[in-house]
Amino acid sequence: MKFYLLFPYLAYLALAIWPLPTTYEHGDTVLWLSEDTSFDWAGAGDVRSFTVQDFNDFNFRTKSNAHANKQESAQDGYRRRRKRDVEAPSGDEMIEYAIYSAKRTIFTKNFVPWKFHPRNWTESDPADGVYISSISIEMLEDDPEDIAKPLAGTVNESYKLELTEDGDVSITANSSVGILRGLTTFTQLFYQHSAGGAYTPLAPVTISDAPRFSHRGINLDVSRNYFSPKDLERTMDALAYNKMNRFHLHVTDGQSWPLEIPSLPSLSQKGAYRPDLVYTADNFADLQYYAALQGVELITEIDMPGHTSSIALSYPELIAAYNVQPDWDTYCAEPPCGTLKLNSTAVYDFLEALWDDLLPRVYPFSAYFHTGGDEVNKHAYEEDDTVESSDYAVLQPLMQKFIDRNHEQIRAAGLTPIVWEEMLLEWNLTLGEDVIVQSWRSDKAVAQIVGKGHKALAGNYQYWYLDCGKGQWLNFDPSVSGQYWPYQDYCAPFHNWRLAYSYDPLGSVPESAQHLVLGGEAHMWAEQTDPVNVDRMIWPRGSAVAEILWSGAKDDQGRNRSQIDAAPRLSEMRERLVARGVGAEPIQMPYCTMQGTVCQLGYHR
Structure with a gap:
């Protein structure tokens, strides 16, 4: 990264832009931006100009009797315009929304940088x-x-941004998504003035930027706790603002099935926590579309064959070892236990019906589908009347058949399968060359995945599990309580942003295989997270992950990125997220961000 600091350090402590661009040069001239300034967009053979008033009027008003003459949100306006379930937004629509969003961010979701x-x-x-x-x-x-639904690496997200001292701005890119990323950076140059208006103190600016990894995501578990569509949209807004491009929705698990499957209605009717805590088919289409509109691909995961006990609430004949008590830990990682039977024609018929319904509704918006495969407990199959064995030699070929039939149907629907690492490394399955393997347990696992020739997603739980460190969510009988005191969870301590920022997804991978690491995800499992605390659980630690995935874990000299340089920028990014309605936690108190280097140990001038 090339970076020039052209004015005294104490004159301005934060240096804008998160994640850090590839090259970034700036000065110290103050320029202002008027709400009347137009964004002139040249692309596809024409030039269009957009002002704030254009976006107030531009196709965002509903004409229905119930809402006559009332302005709806821009998000709702774009939803009305799309062809539900069958068409993702075009590049033109993505840019239109990005321009609207940039103006809204600069003029209505900004902050005074006194801190x-x-x-x-x-x-x-x-x-x-x-x-x-x-x-x-x-x-x-x-x-x-x-x-709007690219395979990793097939869309050029690079961009160039120039802001002259005379006030001319140009943003150029090779794709609509690159324009989106450039507009996001543009908004981060500006601050709100306490008397009103927006300005940048950094002109002239020259930025050339591109991501280090093509898959940069957050995985949110919405089965153990339910999050409303608005919660998910807010998370997508924050994710996109950090230049992440994947939102992995772990949508079903043993605890609940909140996703409506119209051809199998009892799955959500009986499997959701409550009838109203369901993502309807319309909700699901809206979420996928809203993600794509911001250059984010929503990746749906239906975890199986384990983590499927919620299916038993509607189809009990399909599930083995359902809700075994009291010794549930023999059969699963957490209650309620239950796994799809492994050698059942009824299970196969169910899966065919499930995928026939769901996959066509995913295809317009994503290139991928995640079939899970983590934490499958062999002992559960002792209770499976189609198997009655926990012998690996018996189970392994049945698991191979199970995965093969799922992936065959997923490919037939035009999607690329993703699995958790256990399917490859623990069950030793033969997976198609196209299958992406998501790792969570260790860097050694990442190296093993790429060593077998598969593309990998990193996300070591010791760094990027955002749920860790909150202590046990289980209760303990007095007979065993003492041995678990002080009741830490398995992945304690809390993984603070500095730890997340220190993780290198390529740390264990030989250079010759690093191209197979597509990127990674931070994981937000929801045993102890719900809509009340989800924002502060993800952000700004998720931002630290975002910079590693966009900018890389090493600087131009091959050194680990400096937390000293990152801290004020991340504090600023936190303020930007808060201004956008995201309840992100603070990085440092204002005394530290106002005074530069005083809140450091071992600092020497």
Whole structure:
């Protein structure tokens, strides 16, 4: 990374832009941005200009009797415009929404940066302001056909941004998604003035940027606790603002089945915690579309054959070892136990019906489908009347058959399968060359996955499990309580942002195989997380993960990225998230961000 600091350090402590661009040069000239300034977009053979008023009027008003003359949200406006269930947004629509979102961020979801200046700081005087005169947005190439649902590495997300001292702005990219990333960076150059208005103190600016990894995501478990569509949209907003591009939805598990399957309605009717805690087919289509609109691919996971006991509430004949008590830990990782029977024609018929319903509704919005495969307990099959064995020699070929039939149907639907690492490394299955293997247990596992020639997703639980460190959610009988005191969870301690930031997804992988590591995900399992605390559980630790996945874990000199350099920028990113309605936790108190290096141990001038 190339970086030039052109003014005294204490004049401005944070240096904007998260995640860190590949090259970033800036000065110290203050420029202002007017709400009337148009965004001139050149692409697909035409030029269009957008102002705030355009977006107030532009196709976002409903004409229904129930809402006559009332303005709906831009998100709702875009939902109305799409062809439900069958069509992802076009690149044009993605850019239109990105321009709207950029203006909304700069003028209505911004913050006064007092926390990043010393106490005697004086704001620039708007009366003396020089205003940005033009914003030019240009796509240099036509989008690939599947711009909204790309396979990893098939879309160029790079961009260039220039802001001259005279107030001319240009954002260029080779794809619509690159334009989205450039507009996100553009918003991070600006701050709110306490008297109103938006300005940047950093002109001139030259940025050239591209991601290190093509898969950069958050995995959220919505089965152990339910999160409303609005919660998920807010998470997607934050994810996209951190330039992440994958939202992995762990949508079903043993505890609940909250996803409506219209052809199998009892799955959610009986499997959800409550009849209203369900993602309807319309909700699901909206969520996928809203993700794609922001250059984020929603990846759906239906975990199996383990973690499926919620199916027993509607189809008990399909599940073995259901809710075994009291010694449930013999049969599963957490209650309620239950696994799909492994040699059952009824299970296969069920899966065919499930995939026939769900996969066509995923296909317009994603290139992937996740079939799970983690933590399958062999002892559960002792209770499976189609197997009655926990012998690996008996189970392994049946598991191979089970995965093969699932993946065959997934491929036939035009999707690429993803599995958890156990299917490859524990069950020793032969997986198709296209199958992506998601690792969670160790760096050694990542090395083994790529060593077998598979593409891998990293996410070591000792660094990127965001649920760790909250203590046990289980209760303990007095007869065993003492041996578990002080009741730490298995992955304690709490993984703070510095630990997350220190993780290198390529740390165990030889250089010759690093191209097989597509990227990774931070994981938010929800045993102790619900809508009340989800924002602070993910953010800004998720932002630390985002920078590693966008910028890489090493700097240009091959050193681990500096937490000293990152801390003020991450504190600033936290303020930007809060301004956008995300309840992200603070990084440091204002005293530290205002004073530069004083909140450090071992610092030497």
